[in-house]
Amino acid sequence: MLRKLFFIRFCAIAVASTAVLVLYGWATHNLALMTVVPGFITMKANVRCLSAGGSSVVLHAL
Amino acid sequence: MRYRNVSTAAAILAGSLGLLTLLEYLGVPLHLDELVFRDPYSTVFPGRMAHITAINLVILAVAQIALSRKSPMFKVAQSCAGLVALSSGFAILGYLYGVPLLYGSLHYTAMALHTGACFLLLSMGVLVASSEGGFLSTIRTGTVSSVVPEIFLPAGILIPSLIGLLVMRGPFSNLDPKLAPALIVVLNIVLFVLLGVRTSVILHRMEEARENAERLSNIDPLTQLANRRAFDATMKSEIVRARRLKLPLSVVVLDVDRFKQINDQHGHAQGDAVLKSLAAMWKNEIREIDLLARFGGEEFVLVAPGTPADGGFAVAEKLRKLASRCDAHPGITVSCGMATFPADGESAEELFSVADAALYRAKAAGRNCTERGRAVPAD
Numbered sequence: 001m002l003r004k005l006f007f008i009r010f011c012a013i014a015v016a017s018t019a020v021l022v023l024y025g026w027a028t029h030n031l032a033l034m035t036v037v038p039g040f041i042t043m044k045a046n047v048r049c050l051s052a053g054g055s056s057v058v059l060h061a062l
Numbered sequence: 063m064r065y066r067n068v069s070t071a072a073a074i075l076a077g078s079l080g081l082l083t084l085l086e087y088l089g090v091p092l093h094l095d096e097l098v099f100r101d102p103y104s105t106v107f108p109g110r111m112a113h114i115t116a117i118n119l120v121i122l123a124v125a126q127i128a129l130s131r132k133s134p135m136f137k138v139a140q141s142c143a144g145l146v147a148l149s150s151g152f153a154i155l156g157y158l159y160g161v162p163l164l165y166g167s168l169h170y171t172a173m174a175l176h177t178g179a180c181f182l183l184l185s186m187g188v189l190v191a192s193s194e195g196g197f198l199s200t201i202r203t204g205t206v207s208s209v210v211p212e213i214f215l216p217a218g219i220l221i222p223s224l225i226g227l228l229v230m231r232g233p234f235s236n237l238d239p240k241l242a243p244a245l246i247v248v249l250n251i252v253l254f255v256l257l258g259v260r261t262s263v264i265l266h267r268m269e270e271a272r273e274n275a276e277r278l279s280n281i282d283p284l285t286q287l288a289n290r291r292a293f294d295a296t297m298k299s300e301i302v303r304a305r306r307l308k309l310p311l312s313v314v315v316l317d318v319d320r321f322k323q324i325n326d327q328h329g330h331a332q333g334d335a336v337l338k339s340l341a342a343m344w345k346n347e348i349r350e351i352d353l354l355a356r357f358g359g360e361e362f363v364l365v366a367p368g369t370p371a372d373g374g375f376a377v378a379e380k381l382r383k384l385a386s387r388c389d390a391h392p393g394i395t396v397s398c399g400m401a402t403f404p405a406d407g408e409s410a411e412e413l414f415s416v417a418d419a420a421l422y423r424a425k426a427a428g429r430n431c432t433e434r435g436r437a438v439p440a441d
Contacts, residue, residue, distance in 0.1 A: 004190055011187035015180045022176070036176050040157065041165075043174040044111040 018043075070130040077123025083116035112171045114153070118146045118181050125188045136196025139188055147185035153178035155223060159230045209264050217257055225249045282356040284334055285341035293355035293363055297410040300353075300367050304403050311403035312374025314364040315417045316344075316381060319395040319429040321360035328391075333360075335390035343388065344381050352377075363414070371402040371434060378432045395430035397421060406435050 022043045025033025034042040079094070086092050087110075095109035111119075125142035128135040153173045156164025166172030173181075193201065200207045228234055229242050237245065280292035288296070297313070304311040318324075318336065325333040337360065344362070348354055353365040364381070366374055378398040385396040399421025407413035420433040427433065 004193070008187045008191050011183040011190075015183050015187075018176055018180050035174065037157075041112075041172045041174045043177050044109055044115075044171070 066130050066132075070127055073123045073126035073130065077120050077127075080111075080116040080119025080123065083111055084113065084120070086110065087113050087116070107171050110171055112166045112173045112177075114149060114166050115173050115177055115181075118149055118173075122146050122181070122184055122188070125185075125192075129188060129192050134192065134195065136192045136194070136199070139192045140196045140198060143185040143188035143192070146181050147189070150178040150181035150185065151219075154182065155226070158223070158227050206265065206268055209268065210261055213261055213264070214257055217253070221253050222246075222250050225253070285338055285356050287341050287345065287362070288353055288355035290355065290357055293353065293357060293365070294410070296353045296355075296365055297414070300365055301403060301408075301410050301413070304367065305408070309368045310370040311413075312364075312366045312369040312371065312377070313401050313403075313413050313417045314366070314374060314378040314381070314432075315357070315399045315414070315421045316362040316364065316378070316385075316396050317398075317421055317425070318360035318385075319397055319425075324391060324394070332390065336388060336394060339388045339390040340385060340394075340396075343384055347380060347384060348377070363417075369402075371400075371405065374400050374402055375432060375434055378434075382430070382432055397424040397429045398432040399424055400432060400434040402435070 021033050023045060024030070026045045031042075032038070082092050082094055086094060086107075095107060097109075121142045125139040125146070128138040128142070150173075153165035154175065156162060157175045157178070162172060165175075165178065189198065192198065201211050225246055229237070229246050234242065234245065280288060280295075282289040300311055303309070318340070321333065321336070324336060337356070341354070341356065341362070344354055344364075348364065349366070351367055355363050355365075357363045364377065366377055369377065378400050382396050382398050385394055386392070388394045399417045399419065401407060401413045401416035401420060403413055406416040416436055420435065424431050424433040
């Protein structure tokens with residue numbers, strides 16, 4: 001049960017953190033944060049709603 | 063779940079953004095694309111998430127809403143999360159292998175690598191969160207049902223992906239175009255054979271452990287005879303067999319006389335030694351088809367299939383007389399009660415009850431004797 005909770009929280013926090021970093025990347029025009037690998041496709045700013053999804057899963061785990 | 067409403071609202075928000083983006087792809091001008099930031103990097107639809115990303119958001123929102131209900135719809139949540147995991151897995155493999163078609167159509171915006179990773183993590187989170195019901199409910203850690211998924215899922219997903227990476231982008235990428243897919247196929251076959259063998263070995267070990275546990279659950283640890291549980295099961299099956307084949311069946315209940323005195327005067331270790339010695343002696347004197355069980359305390363019971371009343375009485379007497387030669391406590395005596403199917407009873411419970419009543423008559427008659435059948439009513 002603890003492992004399960006830990007995994008769910010890890011997933012949710014990882015997703016929410018990625019979304020925050022990408023938003024920061026858009027705000028500061030930091031392409032590295034938007035694409036991760038140079039030349040790859042950017043994560044769109046409105047995909048920040050993924051962070052909402054992430055928090056939803058966090059709440060599931062509470 | 064304390065925050066069901068907040069969780070549902072968050073899922074609806076994410077799903078709505080996905081749905082509105084899909085409407086934009088269909089030509090509805092909602093101007094969501096660059097609502098937050100201007101996008102100088104995309105050319106086709108600046109700022110707009112990929113259509114596959116939007117679809118994934120909607121599906122994942124459905125999964126989370128299904129899971130947030132008071133009575134969660136586990137199968138819906140798991141099906142949706144599985145779809146999202148599949149599409150995001152394809153996207154990640156597309157980046158690894160350099161195949162753009164796997165992470166989005168070339169005509170639209172494609173899914174970003176970290177978007178794919180996020181979707182994969184979120185779908186895994188939903189799958190794990192919903193594992194108490196639905197398709198995943200049978201998978202319980204530490205049980206047989208979890209062995210196959212625990213071995214196959216990580217290995218079946220990671221190793222073929224790695225094989226593909228080695229052949230398409232790694233040291234084998236310069237191979238003949240026909241040899242590369244053949245190599246992938248061969249390596250995957252080897253992998254699945256190895257996984258199959260490994261699973262078989264683990265399942266075999268678990269089966270052995272289960273059989274061992276079942277055997278131990280039917281054995282009395284002190285005397286190594288069958289225990290009451292095994293006696294109950296054997297009695298039931300033997301009664302059915304005796305009824306079907308119209309054969310007699312005798313049951314003998316043996317009780318060590320004044321056993322409490324042995325325990326009190328010589329200690330429980332001596333009492334245990336007496337029980338062990340009697341069990342070993344009696345076991346050598348009965349047929350292979352007979353069952354001798356320790357019923358509890360100092361009481362033993364013998365089931366003798368196909369044995370009529372006279373034969374059962376003879377066996378009971380033989381065992382009773384043998385008891386006096388007990389190594390651990392010479393001179394010990396035993397009282398016996400006996401009943402025979404079908405004359406004394408037609409069910410296991412009735413037969414045992416008659417034999418037990420006969421045993422009490424033997425005790426009342428001065429011990430060290432055998433009584434059989436129902437008591438004859440006094441005139």
